Every structure is written in C-alpha cells, then in structure tokens.
Amino acid sequence: MRSVTTPVSRRALLTGGAAGGLTGAALLCAGAPASALAPAALQVAGSTRAFALGQQRSATLLSTGDLAVVAVDVEGGHMVGVTFPSGASTDTVSVRVRRAGADWTAWSDLPLNDSEPDPDTAEGRRSVTASDPLWVGALGTATVQVRLPRTDVADAHLQLVDAGESSALDTRTTLASPSGTKASPRAVPQPTIRSRAAWGADESLRQGGASYSTTIKAVVVHHTADGGTYSQAEVPSVIRGMYRYHTVSLGWADLGYNFVVDRFGGIWEGRAGGISQPVVGAHAGGFNADTFGVSMMGDYTSVAPSAECLESVARVIAWKLSMYGLPADGAAYLTSAGGGTARYAAGSTVKLRTINAHRDVGFTACPGNIGFTRMDTIRARVAQLMSAATGTAIDAKYAAVGGAAAFGAPTTAELDTPRGDGSYRFYTGGAIYWNRVTGAHTVRGEILAAWGRLGWENGLGFPTTDDSRAKGGFYNHFQNGSIYWSPATGARDVRGAIRTKWASMGWEGGPAGFPVTGDSRAAGGWFTHFQGGSIYYSAATGARWTTGAIRDRWAALGWERGMGFPTIDDTPTPGGKGWYNHFQGGSVYWSPATGAHAVRGAFRETWASMGWENSWLGxxxxxxxxxxxxxxxxxxxxxxxxxxxxxxxxxxxK
Structure with a gap:
C-alpha cells in the first residue's frame, strides 16, 4: 500500500512550503534530460542509390518470359532491396550477388515489405511498395541480379544502401534499476538499451518529429526477414541500413520499429521519440497506434531465434508493458486503421493479446514460421519477469531519467491522486505522475507550476510526455493540451483547436513561435497570442491565424468585438502583391505600399464585385x-x- 498519511499539499511543494520546495525555471533547466528528438551525438555517413531496372543504361536484361532477370553492376553498398513506385503484380522478388572474383550467392527470396505506416498518415501517403531489404555485407565491385515478373521490370528500382562506417560508435546506455518500494502497479527494471547514437543514426534522414499515441495497449513482435549472417560488429551497420531503406527508399518518417534486438541479445532504440513514450511506429499497418514494435534481426522462417535474442525481447517487452500497467497475459482492444497489409478492415475493433506476433494483426508470415512458434516462450518469460518485479512505474521512470543525480531526492512518498485515477511523487527536481492510460512522465519547473495553477490532472489531465526540449525552451504534452515554456514568454497552456492549428504550423518552430498568453476566453470563443501573431477560435469559424499589420489593424478596431472572428488564415493575394484576411464583419487588406486597411459592408461588396485588389481600384x-x-x-x-x-x-x- 502507498502511504495514507495526509500529504503536504502540492501547492506547498511548488511554493516552498515544505522542505524541497520547487523554484521555477532553474529546475526546468538544471539537470533536464536531453530531448529524445535531439540529433545523435554521432552521425555516420552513408548513401542510397536507385537503379531503374527498365533502363538499359543502368541495368541489363538477361532473360525474358514470365520471369525476367536483370543485372546491375555496382560499386560499394551493404544492403539491397527493390521498390515499385507504382505498385507490383508480385508478392516476392529474388536477389543474388556476385563480388569480383567470387561465385554467385544463392538466390534470396524477398517478400514485399509487410510492415507499413498507417494509411491515413502523411508517412503512409509517402510510402512506396517495396521488398524487404537484404543485408549482403560490404559489396565492393559486384553485380546484383534481380529476378521478378517481366511486367514489373519497367517500374522497378534496385535500391543499393551503403550503411557507412561503423567504427568508434558511442555505446553509452540508459539503464533503469529496481527500487525497493513495493507498490502497485509493479514495474520491471529497464534493460540495457543502446541509443540511436550508439548505432550511428543520421538524424537528418528523419522526416518531421515523432508522432505519439495517448497510451500503450499492446506489443507486436517481428523479424526483419533479412538473414542472420551478420557479425556482432556489423549490428550497427545493419540497423543503419534498415533506417536508410525505410526513410530514403520507402519514404517513411523514420525506422519502422520501436526496438530492434540482435541475435547476440543486444537491444537497440529504433524510432526516435523516447524509449518510454508511446511513439507511433511503422511496423504493423493498421495497428501502429497504441502499440510498440519489437523486431528480431534475422529471418526466422526456418531457423530459431537465439536464446539471447528471445531473452532480450522478453526483457524489453516486460519493462515497457510494466510502465503502462499492462499484464503479460492480458487482452487489448485495438481499432484497425486499415491498409494493404492489415488483417482487419479500417474501423474494426479487435480483441487481441497484450503480446502479439505481426501475423496476428497483418497478412504476413512475420515473425517467421519458427519465430512464431516461440511466441508462447516470450509470453511466459515476460510474465515471469513481471511477477518478480517489485518497483512501481514511477520508480522505473525515476531511475530511467537518472535518479537522484539528475532529478533530485524524493520529497514525498508515492501518493494516489485525489480521484484515485493515478499516482505521483515529488522530488527536489520536479514531479513524476503516472496514470494507467498515459504511463509515468516527468514534469518540472515553471511548467509544473503552471500545470498546478490550472488544476493538475483535473485541469489539463495527466502528462503524456516527459518534459522535453523545444526550440529555445521546454514543453510537456498533457491529455487535454500542452504547456510550453521559454525564458521570454514563461509557461503558457495551449489547448483544443488552437493547439491543433499551432501544431499544423510547426509548433514553436513555425511562424507563431511560443505562446505569450495562456488559452484565453474571447467574446464567443477562445484565443492564444503567440510571439509571431494570434490564433482565434469560435465554433462558427474554427481556429484561424492572423499576424503582423493585419492583426494590428483588427486589434485597433476591437478584435473580435469589432469585426468578429477571422474566417480564414492570413492569406497572400492571388497576384502576390499583398495579404488579406476575411472576418465575420469585413476584411483587412495589406500591401507594402498602402499598409493595412479594413473594408466592410457595402464598400466590401462593391469592391469584391469589381475584382478586389485586381480591379482598377487596387x-x-x-x-x-x-x-x-x-x-x-x-x-x-x-x-x-x-x-x-x-x-x-x-x-x-482618380
């Protein structure tokens, strides 16, 4: 049981009314963890080259008929795959290679890639049809042959991935150790997980920031299906090759898997966004939301994963499930987003296990026929690890962020929230809050203080991310909004449609910058002012952006009480000579030569009928x-x- 002693009020903890009271921005910055999305400490050069199989200048057609063999002479590279920008008629292609002075390798059958982003995402819309990649090691001067249906040759491209050098890698790890506090839910210690920096991720290849679910409900186990002949020293190169293939060749935002486990038992951070976060991957089409993907490096169709690999798969699954209060043998209700490989139609709600094989949710053989027979072994080991755990999810989070050295000493026991829907603990460096839906997350400094003023979890809800670095500040996302902090603006909350609009503009990195007010009431709606302008919302108009001289003129006329709410965003005129915004009660037009002026009523109607600024009136x-x-x-x-x-x-x- 947690302590039932009446706790010091959370307000007192913020204002210094108890030992270890928090002191604003200093705590926000001191000892703050590096952002999960920050560039890796080490970047290793690599390259991707595409050869059009239907063009004789890059490939040679060796045979025709129902199946064609196309040869491509190459220099360098470590991994190959075949992409089909317009789709393919086959579900498998075959590849073999011959290095200079050597014999041909055996043909390797490469099925079409059955991991994919969800179809309604930007990542999914960019994705192209492709085979699984094949790790072939350093090629040097070589010839690659591709065997595929003749009808697919014209559209097919051989992708040759050079994974770059693999020396002097940063192998520092983040560890979580068990705590001595016995409480429920119990958390499993974090295993050794090597970072993206450790395998040499080139963060410039990622397209956009990470996407997050609101929680984790299940895990999906995969195999990479690209052979298991790599050495331990080659593991970082293999992961870099997969990363390049997923991002450059397939158009994905990042590596598809959340975690990768090699045959030697090494666990590696996959998709960026934070290993403890509910990061949306591209590993199980239709079921990427609310899940995380763990992929075993190798093809386990006809051989078994090593004991070391299976143990590490179980350990990383047990750790992450425990952070979200999930049992090893539980059920998960997930709603399919559909897609070409999803086993269930879009919108279908499906009862699955907490621990699933990829073939449970998709039309695929993954994680291989032999790999699939080891799923019960994995489930049993996860259950064993979780039954032996003694720490709470908050304990695990505290250890994961560095314990007392990084987050300070505890100042309270772990306590239940007043409504009993979560728990929390305060430290000299901030607080950690846990909820079964959101998991355990850190909140610090002025963001913590602002969240408290807004009613803690009863206001913005529980945190859904740790406190994280923004461009020039910090932020936390919560269930019902976000709080952003910068030295110039302080900590401000952003919610609802205004937050969604701001996110679509690039958050603080876009033209709006940081919020300078919190979420505020307007006459019939809401607004937030930002460093670069304002977003106003009403039910009738939605959330709209206005800035600069147009915003200033609207403000001078009384904001929404004068001309009403904006009905569009600030927009360039068709001829590019100026900008305008339409409001419920008129319009404001601006050009460098004329400045910003309001046009209303009969004047606006007449001017519009004449062609607006393109008429002779200008x-x-x-x-x-x-x-x-x-x-x-x-x-x-x-x-x-x-x-x-x-x-x-x-x-x-005139």
Missing amino acids: FPTKDEYAVDGGLRMEFEGGTLTWNRSTGQTTAKR
Whole structure:
C-alpha cells in the first residue's frame, strides 16, 4: 500500500512550503534530460542509390518470359532491396550477388515489405511498395541480379544502401534499476538499451518529429526477414541500413520499429521519440497506434531465434508493458486503421493479446514460421519477469531519467491522486505522475507550476510526455493540451483547436513561435497570442491565424468585438502583391505600399464585385470616413462613396 498519511499539499511543494520546495525555471533547466528528438551525438555517413531496372543504361536484361532477370553492376553498398513506385503484380522478388572474383550467392527470396505506416498518415501517403531489404555485407565491385515478373521490370528500382562506417560508435546506455518500494502497479527494471547514437543514426534522414499515441495497449513482435549472417560488429551497420531503406527508399518518417534486438541479445532504440513514450511506429499497418514494435534481426522462417535474442525481447517487452500497467497475459482492444497489409478492415475493433506476433494483426508470415512458434516462450518469460518485479512505474521512470543525480531526492512518498485515477511523487527536481492510460512522465519547473495553477490532472489531465526540449525552451504534452515554456514568454497552456492549428504550423518552430498568453476566453470563443501573431477560435469559424499589420489593424478596431472572428488564415493575394484576411464583419487588406486597411459592408461588396485588389481600384489606402451624405473609402486607383439616402455605392477613378 502507498502511504495514507495526509500529504503536504502540492501547492506547498511548488511554493516552498515544505522542505524541497520547487523554484521555477532553474529546475526546468538544471539537470533536464536531453530531448529524445535531439540529433545523435554521432552521425555516420552513408548513401542510397536507385537503379531503374527498365533502363538499359543502368541495368541489363538477361532473360525474358514470365520471369525476367536483370543485372546491375555496382560499386560499394551493404544492403539491397527493390521498390515499385507504382505498385507490383508480385508478392516476392529474388536477389543474388556476385563480388569480383567470387561465385554467385544463392538466390534470396524477398517478400514485399509487410510492415507499413498507417494509411491515413502523411508517412503512409509517402510510402512506396517495396521488398524487404537484404543485408549482403560490404559489396565492393559486384553485380546484383534481380529476378521478378517481366511486367514489373519497367517500374522497378534496385535500391543499393551503403550503411557507412561503423567504427568508434558511442555505446553509452540508459539503464533503469529496481527500487525497493513495493507498490502497485509493479514495474520491471529497464534493460540495457543502446541509443540511436550508439548505432550511428543520421538524424537528418528523419522526416518531421515523432508522432505519439495517448497510451500503450499492446506489443507486436517481428523479424526483419533479412538473414542472420551478420557479425556482432556489423549490428550497427545493419540497423543503419534498415533506417536508410525505410526513410530514403520507402519514404517513411523514420525506422519502422520501436526496438530492434540482435541475435547476440543486444537491444537497440529504433524510432526516435523516447524509449518510454508511446511513439507511433511503422511496423504493423493498421495497428501502429497504441502499440510498440519489437523486431528480431534475422529471418526466422526456418531457423530459431537465439536464446539471447528471445531473452532480450522478453526483457524489453516486460519493462515497457510494466510502465503502462499492462499484464503479460492480458487482452487489448485495438481499432484497425486499415491498409494493404492489415488483417482487419479500417474501423474494426479487435480483441487481441497484450503480446502479439505481426501475423496476428497483418497478412504476413512475420515473425517467421519458427519465430512464431516461440511466441508462447516470450509470453511466459515476460510474465515471469513481471511477477518478480517489485518497483512501481514511477520508480522505473525515476531511475530511467537518472535518479537522484539528475532529478533530485524524493520529497514525498508515492501518493494516489485525489480521484484515485493515478499516482505521483515529488522530488527536489520536479514531479513524476503516472496514470494507467498515459504511463509515468516527468514534469518540472515553471511548467509544473503552471500545470498546478490550472488544476493538475483535473485541469489539463495527466502528462503524456516527459518534459522535453523545444526550440529555445521546454514543453510537456498533457491529455487535454500542452504547456510550453521559454525564458521570454514563461509557461503558457495551449489547448483544443488552437493547439491543433499551432501544431499544423510547426509548433514553436513555425511562424507563431511560443505562446505569450495562456488559452484565453474571447467574446464567443477562445484565443492564444503567440510571439509571431494570434490564433482565434469560435465554433462558427474554427481556429484561424492572423499576424503582423493585419492583426494590428483588427486589434485597433476591437478584435473580435469589432469585426468578429477571422474566417480564414492570413492569406497572400492571388497576384502576390499583398495579404488579406476575411472576418465575420469585413476584411483587412495589406500591401507594402498602402499598409493595412479594413473594408466592410457595402464598400466590401462593391469592391469584391469589381475584382478586389485586381480591379482598377487596387488596394485600399484609407479606412472609411464620413463625408456629406454618407461614407467614403480611398483606394490606389480611386474612391468608393456610399450614399446614406439611396444606399448606393459609387466608384470614381482618380
């Protein structure tokens, strides 16, 4: 049982009302963990070359008929695969190689890749049809032959991946050790997991930031299906080759798997985003959300994974499941996103196990026929590891971020939240909160203080990420929004449609920059001001962006109480001479020569009917003003005058 002693209030912990009170930004920066998305400490050069099999200048057609053999002379490379940008009629291609002065290798059958991003994602829309990759080792001067249906030759490309050098790799690891506090749910110690830096990830190959689910519900076990002849020294090169193949050749955002386990028992960080986070991978089409993928390096169709490999697979699964309070023998209800390899149609909710083979969710032989027979062995070992665990998920997180050296000493016992839907513990360096849906995450400094002012988990919900580096600051995502902090702006919350809009613009790295206000009420909606402009939201208009002189003019006219909410984002005029925004009560147009001016009512209707700024009137040069009998507006090419008696608007050239 956790302590039932009445705890020091969380407000007191923030304001220093108890020993170990927190002190704002200093704690946010001091000892903060490096971002999971930061560039690796070591980057190793490599390359990818594509050879069009249907072009004689890059390939030689050796045979025809139903099956064609195409030969390509190459220099260098370590891994090969075949891509089909327009799709393929086959489900398997075959490859063999001959190095200079050597005999041909045996033909290797490469099935079409059956791991894939979910189809409704940007990553999925970029993805191309391709075979599994094949690790062949250093080729030097060689010839590669590809055997495939004749009808597929014209569209096929041989992908030759050079994984780069593999010397002097950074093999530092992040470890989690068991704690002596016995509480529920129990957490398994983190095994040794080698970082992306350790295998030499070139972070410039990643396309965009990581995507996250809200939780983890299950794991999917794979094999890489590319042979198991690599040496222990070659492991980093093999992973780099897969990474290049997935990103450069297939168009994916990152390596598809969350973790890779080699035949010697080494566990390696796969897709970026944080090993403890619910990072969405590209390993099980239709079921990438709410799962993580662990792939055994090798082809386990007709040979068994090593005992060392199976033990490490079980250890990394047990550790991550325990962080999210999941049992080894539990059930998971997942909703399919569909896709070409998914076993279940999009929208289908399926009852699966907590620990699944890839073939349980997709039309695939993965993790190989022999590999599949070891699934019960993996499940049993995971259950054994979890039954022996004595620490909590919060203990495991504390150890994973560096324990007392990085996060300070505990200042409270582990306590239940008032509603009983989670637990937390405060330390001199921040707090760790756990919920069964979100897992355990760190919150620190001014972000922690702001979250407390907003009602803790009863306001923004539980944290869904650790405190993480932003471009010039830090952030935490929560179930109901985010808090971003920078030295210039402080800690500010962003929520709902405004947060979604800001994210689509690139978060703090886009034109908006950091928020300078929290989520705030407007007259009939909400707004957040940012360093670079503002996003306003109403139910009628959605979330819209306005900035610069247009925003300033709208503000001068009373914001949403004057001209109403913006109905579009700030938009360049078709001719590229200026910018405009439409509001519920009019428009604001700007050009470098004229500045920003509001156009409303009859003036706006008449000007629009004439062709807006592309008419002979051009851009407005002066807002409406009173004249005898009505109102007038001035434009570059003339004036519009509205007659109060007749209601007519008259255009006049200069």
